Structures are given as C-alpha cells and as structure tokens.
Amino acid sequence: MLSLVSRRVHNSLVLLVLATLLCFTLVVSAPGNIAVLIAELRSPNASFADIQKIEEELGLNDPIPVRYAGWLTGALTGNLGISYKTGEEVGPALASRIPVTAMLVAGGGTVALLLSLVFGFAGAMWPRQWPDVAGRGVALLGASMPSFFVGALLIYAFAVELRLVPTFGLAGPSSWILPWFTIGLLPAAVLSRVVRVGLEEAMARPFALTAVAKGLNRRAILFRDALPNIAPTYINALGAQTGVMVVGAVVVEPLFAWHGVGDLFLTGIRFRDFMVVQACLLIFISFFILLNLLVDIGMIFTDPKLRRQGS
Incomplete structure (x- = not known):
C-alpha cells in the first residue's frame, strides 16, 4: 500500500x-x-x-x-511578481484572498455532503416512495440549474423578499448561508444520486440479501453493511464535485461580493493583468492536483481491491 x-x-x-x-x-x-x-x-x-x-x-x-x-x-x-494594474506584489494579495475562497468551498462542501447523504439515504430507505421521488426531483432540478441562476433565486427569495440574510459581503455567519447553498446545491444533487444508486446496488448483493434473511432491519443494513461499500465511489465523486465548486467560485464570489481568488482571477482577466492570472492559475491547478492526490489516497484506504493491487 x-x-x-x-x-x-x-x-x-x-x-x-x-x-x-x-x-x-x-x-x-x-x-x-x-x-x-x-x-x-x-x-x-x-x-x-x-x-x-x-x-x-x-x-x-x-x-x-x-x-x-x-x-x-x-x-x-x-x-509571484508585481501586479500590472496596482503595482503591488501579487503574493500578499493572493494570500489574503485564499481564506475567503477556502471558506466558500468548505461551506459548500459541507452543504453538499449533508444534503447528499440525507436525500440519498432517504431514497434508499423508502425506495419508490415519496421520499425517493422527492429526492430524485430535487436532484434533477439542482443538477439542471447553473450556480449563478441558483444564486439569483436565493438572493431574491431570502434576501430581497423575506429579508432574512444579507445580499452580499462578509458580514458574519448570516452572510455565509446563501453563498454556501449556491455553490453546494449542484454538487449535492449529483452526490445524492451517487449515494442513492450505490446503496441500491449494494442492497441487491448477496451479503445484503443474507442480512435481510436473518431478520435485520433495512436501516441497520444500510448504515452497517451498504455504506462502507459505496465509500470509494462516494469519495471519488466528492473529489470531482469539490473541483466543480472551486471553478464555481469564479462565478459565485463576484455574485455575493466575496473578494476571493475567483474574484481576483476575473479582475486579472478584465485588466489583462497577466501576473495575477498566472498566480491564480497556479493556485487553482495546484489545488486540483492536491485534491486528486487526497482522493486517490482516500480510495486506497477504503477500497480493499486497490490495497491488494498495491501489495
């Protein structure tokens, strides 16, 4: 290994x-x-x-x-050089924006993780019943709508009409909710189908059928036996969707006036600030490489087949 x-x-x-x-x-x-x-x-x-x-x-x-x-x-x-637009060093400006993007992606990832597990398990617990149908419909809508459209709808509904949360900026935890849900809904929709289909396939295997024959309830089989079998697939899909969220930050950050790496990247493109664009690209690509490495290691530890191949 x-x-x-x-x-x-x-x-x-x-x-x-x-x-x-x-x-x-x-x-x-x-x-x-x-x-x-x-x-x-x-x-x-x-x-x-x-x-x-x-x-x-x-x-x-x-x-x-x-x-x-x-x-x-x-x-x-x-x-990382000097910005052509401001004349300031790119490194400190980029370092001050990385935590903003990291918080956005981490929050969106948490939303995607929780929603996908809830909808996926609900569908697997009550197959072909209303929780399964509702989860499938929500997943279809979430995967069909782009992030900027979701963000516009959330701003109009919860910030303009209901006045529950701020529309832009970093004004505290209440201002994090809309950006997190905007960037996390699409990955949540995709991951919920991964959980639902994976659990359904696991429940059709001999070990699950044997557990059912022994009289174990469906909830116990799903959590104890089926979940570990879909862990490698879920980790792989979660890594891919995290990359999608990083790309989505380029759209979501300007929408909510979050000054992160995505916003800096767009500013560099707008003003032909090549040193800024170069630094942002290096950060993005390095993150993708590190993310894929972590996903590979996670799959190695959760998939016995890969461990046997390594040995």
Missing part, C-alpha cells in the same frame, strides 16, 4: 512541475509586449527608453529557461 501511495505522490509532483510550465508558457505566449503594457499603466507618455528599462527590470530579455527558473524560484518563496 505504501508503494501505491508513493507512486501517487510521485505522479502528483510530476504534474505540479508540468503545471508550472503551463502557467509560465501562457504568460510568455500572451500577445503583445508586457513591458509596453506596464509602461502605459505607469505613464501614458512612456518613452522607448522607459520600455527598455522595464524589460531589463523584469528580465524579459533573458532566455526562456532562465526566465522560467527565476519565476519558479520566486514562486516557491511566495514571490
């Missing part, structure tokens, strides 16, 4: 190096001269000498491998 985990870690490190190459290449291959853009932001009447000075400051005249090595060394120490 340890050899299998070490292989996963090795593959993740290789992917991380390739991710840094991708992020660096995207900025290097961007159209136009970055030095000209910076000079125009600093002064509308910038001269050719000013542009050359900026090129020397940024090392734009150095060979590509040298530029990549310098950028990678700086990224490892937290130096």
